[in-house]
Amino acid sequence: MASRIFQFSSLPKGTAPALDRVEGGPARESGPERNIGEAPRVGVIYNPRSHGNKGADFDCGMSPQVFIAKPGDRAQLPEALAKFARQGIDLLVINGGDGTVRDVLTSGAAIFGDKWPALAVLPKGKTNALTVDLGVPKGWSLQEAIDAFDEGSRVQRRPIEITPIGGSPDARALGFxxxxxxxxxxxxxxxxxxxxxxxxxxxxxxxxxxxxxxxxxxxxxxxxxxxxxxxxxxxxxxxxxxxxxxxxxxxxxxxxxxxxxxxxxxxxxxxxxxxxxxxxxxxxxxxxxxxxxxxxxxxxxxxxxxxxxxxxxxxxxxxxxxxxxxxxDGEAFPPGEYRIGQGPELEFVAP
Structure with missing residues (x-):
């Protein structure tokens, strides 16, 4: 949980927010906006190291509208999330615990900016405080999360945003x-x-x-x-x-x-x-x-x-x-001076 110290210098630099890419960058790979009745485009971040995922494989062939990434470590998250942004996902599913949520939000801040897709969290970690707050039951499945995109409820939350005082404005971590x-x-x-x-x-x-x-x-x-x-x-x-x-x-x-x-x-x-x-x-x-x-x-x-x-x-x-x-959210941050506020408003899918 706290065996390593988070380093802001390890955060990716120079990644354009999704809004900039949509306005002046490559178009979505998966075509036009979602039509009424059409299945949502879903991006899944699957953390094989999460407590609830160890020893379990993940069904990767459930739908052509579901894109699954299995980043080997935190450094690979920005690339996976940037690809999801280009694919124009409607729902981002995080399969992992609180630490995985922290890493996804921190890595995705420079990619999605204030224009995040809807999010869903499958409680697979050693600690799952966020899903307790959202009212997500233990064992909630990917298919249930996708179904809840249209049939479930929505919960708004703003994560904590941590920035070092005197550091780069792009150096920020998000968690709860x-x-x-x-x-x-x-x-x-x-x-x-x-x-x-x-x-x-x-x-x-x-x-x-x-x-x-x-x-x-x-x-x-x-x-x-x-x-x-x-x-x-x-x-x-x-x-x-x-x-x-x-x-x-x-x-x-x-x-x-x-x-x-x-x-x-x-x-x-x-x-x-x-x-x-x-x-x-x-x-x-x-x-x-x-x-x-x-x-x-x-x-x-x-x-x-x-x-x-x-x-x-x-x-x-x-x-x-x-x-x-x-x-x-389980990871140690070094001593220092920090400004702590609230990040973008995120919309979570819940049952």
């Missing part, structure tokens, strides 16, 4: 769930949970239990309780986020950010906040706050939480300056 501080430690715990056969909501529950036990019994120097040295600036004006004064003011024990409206395992770290970009952060809270913490992760909002070191905030964007790595 960011975590730092104890969350980075929890990601390692999640890897251990995977090794004992716990995945999805069960893995979240195992990692949560490991974290709570460490938090209750470990010293302030323990990684679960210490968190990470970071500063957070809110909104366009980069207003410093308030600190309660509990613990070291230069540290936050935990930071979570997401545009998802439903989190696995029934957890509700953002309280009553649902739409858009949301933050949940804790200062170096004391063990006495255990009862408050349990209430909050179940969606309650006790009085005086900010004074106790708990913060739940909705914001269009924020800056993050952090001295340790953080996690986006």
């Amino acid at each position: 769930f960011l975590g730092a501080g104890a969350f980075t430690t929890a990601t390692t715990a999640g890897q251990k949970a995977h090794k004992i056969g716990a995945f999805n909501s069960m893995a979240v529950a195992v990692a949560t239990l490991m974290g709570v036990s460490q938090w209750l019994f470990a010293s302030r120097e323990n990684a679960w309780r210490r968190g990470s040295k970071m500063s957070i600036g809110l909104g366009v004006k980069d207003v410093p986020m308030v600190h309660s004064g509990v613990g070291d003011p230069e540290f936050r024990q935990l930071l979570l950010a997401s545009t998802l409206e439903k989190v696995p395992a029934g957890l509700k770290p953002f309280g009553k906040l649902r739409e858009g970009l949301k933050l949940a952060a804790t200062d170096q809270i004391s063990r006495k706050s255990a009862f408050t913490l349990f209430k909050m992760i179940r969606g309650q909002t006790p009085e005086g939480i900010r004074e106790k070191g708990f913060h739940q905030i909705a914001t269009p964007q924020f800056s993050l300056r952090i001295e340790e790595s953080f996690i986006l």
Whole structure:
């Protein structure tokens, strides 16, 4: 999950957005616009390394309107997505988990721009938080996703967009769930949970239990309780986020950010906040706050939480300056200074 560090320098450069290609570049290979009653043109990114795909082949001959790509690694994604754009797909199906979704959205940003086709996600990863939010059932098939293009529902979501401050404007990563501080430690715990056969909501529950036990019994120097040295600036004006004064003011024990409206395992770290970009952060809270913490992760909002070191905030964007790595959808990102906002509005197909 977090065994490698994401490098913005590895992102493809100079890829024209799909809109530019349509206006001045090659025409679609597959002919005119879709007619009423005609099957949609579907592009499928199949990740053979995803947990739910290992040892299983994929039916590649179901329809001439279905184009399937099996990129061997992330570097091959831009070429596969650019071909889908030229083919004029109506639906992009991602067969993989949250990490595969992150890689597809990040690689496709320079290709589709703000003109993405409809998307569908088949939950095949070790973690599938996005499909939990979308209401996609476990075992949802490609044919069911294609049928849902015309007969199912549509869900709009904007991913988190991360850009290094002072870096290239084209260097950006897209995903749905960011975590730092104890969350980075929890990601390692999640890897251990995977090794004992716990995945999805069960893995979240195992990692949560490991974290709570460490938090209750470990010293302030323990990684679960210490968190990470970071500063957070809110909104366009980069207003410093308030600190309660509990613990070291230069540290936050935990930071979570997401545009998802439903989190696995029934957890509700953002309280009553649902739409858009949301933050949940804790200062170096004391063990006495255990009862408050349990209430909050179940969606309650006790009085005086900010004074106790708990913060739940909705914001269009924020800056993050952090001295340790953080996690986006399972992958570690290096320490540094970042601007974090919302990417393009995407339309997901759901049952």
